[in-house]
Amino acid sequence: MILHTINRSPFGSSCLQSCLDVAAAGSAIILIEDAVYAALPNTQYTDQIAAALGKHKFYALDPDLKARGIHEATLDGIESVDYDGFVALCTEFSKVVSWY
Amino acid sequence: MILHTINRSPFGSSCLQSCLDVAAAGSAIILIEDAVYAALPNTQYTDQIAAALGKHKFYALDPDLKARGIHEATLDGIESVDYDGFVALCTEFSKVVSWY
Amino acid sequence: MIFSLTVYGAPFSNQCSDTAYQFASSLLKQGHSLHRVFFYHDGVYNGSVLATPPQDERNIQASWSQLAQQYDLDLVVCVAAGLRRGMLDETEADRYEQPAHNLASGFTLSGLGQMVEAAMVSDRMITFGA
Amino acid sequence: MIFSLTVYGAPFSNQCSDTAYQFASSLLKQGHSLHRVFFYHDGVYNGSVLATPPQDERNIQASWSQLAQQYDLDLVVCVAAGLRRGMLDETEADRYEQPAHNLASGFTLSGLGQMVEAAMVSDRMITFGA
């Protein structure tokens, strides 16, 4: 299965939407850089992400959440990982596809 | 009144949407670079642009339309201008606001 | 009418440098005045004399330098943004003991004050963003 | 496991260079192998030795060069993308009669074949886009 990375904010770019459309059930998604804003609760995109949580395992890069001041309250079901965890995920999945 | 410039494709970026939200009635909008794709007929955004044509005068930069092979069929009501026309518009309106 | 332009994108990678250049050429041909072009963010790369595109491709830096000579333009590369990105003139290269400098003729390194001053004295300040 | 990375964004301007660097450091610390980092598009600017950030800020080029020395890395700046953007080593500067060169130690200029080869021999090829 594939690990998808997304690095753009869902509010400004269609990246997340495209990734969600194309990612097969069971593939995982890691939010990095500005894409970590997709992990916020109570936003325009929360319902969509929450729905996708049943189809994909979601991760968010913790250093990016922290930098942006949003690490304390992210959506349930999105797991924080550090750079080591990001690398580990890349080894666990058979391939990495980047959306930017 | 303001002349707004937009240079991003409406399909990938929220630029056009933000500009349409904020631009006052009577202000003009010029589509440049990848934003000229907003001038295409029969797209996801055609209705929205067509509706906005009543509120704003729309222009599209002809060299950018030509480069992308879409100068032959653009939405009615969007006027093509060359770089000289773009400069002229900047003098006719009292201010230029860029969306990118 | 007095124009000033700001350019934020890297040449070749992003079209905004091209558009800004075409816009500048057009306004000058029409007899308007171009007070300053201020290169900021990745726009600073427009001033690299080391840009070496293939012969049959446009050279944006060379086009700017030529336009500057023809119309006596003030092409300013922001010094703070430029230093971070490796855009140096001889003075800055010496000051920071760097092995080379790469700012093309026709461009000058200067501070953000030049951007604010341009906004103050120009009738139209136009941002070419990336 | 054998990794290769591609980096497409300019340093400082876009976070992707930072993320790629942190990712590279982490995978090396974990004992994985990094076959190559290929800098393409605006990523080529990562190799500029002239980058002169303030003392209290990160210097991405210097970080890459240091990592390259520590782990004997292959940091490749695409020569075609680099030439267009003014990234030259001594050989290319001589060839094109340019007044200076700016490629930092630890980086080499080479062709796109290096990107393809990396995709062929690596277990994971990861794009850090801008």
Add this chain to the structure above:
Amino acid sequence: MTDTEHKKPKPKKLLFLNRRAPYGCSLPREALDAVLMASAFGQQVTLVFLDDGVFQLKKKQDPADIEMKNLSKTFAALEMYGVNEIYVEQASMQKRGLTLAQLLIPAQFIATQELSLMLEQQDQVLSF
């Protein structure tokens, strides 16, 4: 009035329109440098945060792990520089689930239509 004062140009109304999230790209930080400079030049500066730009003012930013400088400190300095006209667009905040209490400096809500009017009243609008 001295001669020097006579020669001083009238302050201009400059509005900085900030639409980008912090850290992913360096524009927010470069915009802030420009704002401080405009204020130092005695211009009438207005700062507006729209779209992802509102994230620049989120509390509790800590970019130590990504080795960048904290933008928050510079925002805190704005008042000292006499920059008091700071607005966040209301719809942008709502779409992102943000409230004024979550912002690191006092900012005023501005409605989309008010922003339209405000843009018209400026001498120049600088987009970042």
Add this chain to the structure above:
Amino acid sequence: MTDTEHKKPKPKKLLFLNRRAPYGCSLPREALDAVLMASAFGQQVTLVFLDDGVFQLKKKQDPADIEMKNLSKTFAALEMYGVNEIYVEQASMQKRGLTLAQLLIPAQFIATQELSLMLEQQDQVLSF
């Protein structure tokens, strides 16, 4: 079989995922250079155009007035280089009002779900 052939690594399945419109940014052109190189290296290349990437194949491109090189010519050369696996995502085309007849080279429609499967079957996916 000669020794040289023994040493040759097996061709890899490389998929190039193109999501950007042409001319506004140089990624499409740089992607194309990489595709030609991968093909020259004897790899199994698949080219997929998704989102604004489908605009790269629009007929009648003429960037003379913006002083850039026409991408169309290089696309026309793909067949000569043996690159035949060229797909445009159907939904992306529809959202943009494009039909296959408007494209400058023969390309096949691919449905979103087929693309999901295709990605899984590759050795590497290179995004542009």
